Amino acid sequence: PTGLNSFKYTLRLPKDWKEMKLRNVKAFGGDFDLLVNRTEKGQIIVKVVNNTNDELVLEKVILNGDTLEIQF
Numbered sequence: 001p002t003g004l005n006s007f008k009y010t011l012r013l014p015k016d017w018k019e020m021k022l023r024n025v026k027a028f029g030g031d032f033d034l035l036v037n038r039t040e041k042g043q044i045i046v047k048v049v050n051n052t053n054d055e056l057v058l059e060k061v062i063l064n065g066d067t068l069e070i071q072f
Contacts, residue, residue, distance in 0.1 A: 004028065006071040011036065011044055013064055024051065028072050032057065 001007045005028050013020060013036055022034040031051040038044055039061075048057040048070050058070055 001028075002069065003071075006069060008067055008069050009034070009046075010067040011046065011062065011064060013038060013044060030072060032072075 007028070018038050020034075020036040025032050025034060033047075033049045033051060035047040035049065036044060042064075044062050044064055044066075045059070046062060046068060047059045049055070050057050050072065057072060058068070060068060062068065
C-alpha cells in the first residue's frame with residue numbers, strides 16, 4: 001500500500017506461466033481483479049478491473065520485474 005486508495009505492484013511472472021489472475025481482491029474499500037498475460041514477445045499485459053462498477057482501472061504493457069503504481 002502507498003495510500004488509502006493506491007498500491008505499488010512489482011510483477012515477477014514465472015517464465016513458464018502465460019497468465020495469472022487474482023480475482024475478487026478485497027482491499028482499498030473495494031473489490032478488484034488483477035489480470036496478467038504474457039505476450040508472444042515476452043511483454044506483460046496487466047489489467048486491473050474494479051468489480052464494484054466494472055471499470056477498467058488500468059491496462060498497461062510492461063516488462064517482467066517492472067513496478068506499477070495502481071490508484072483507485
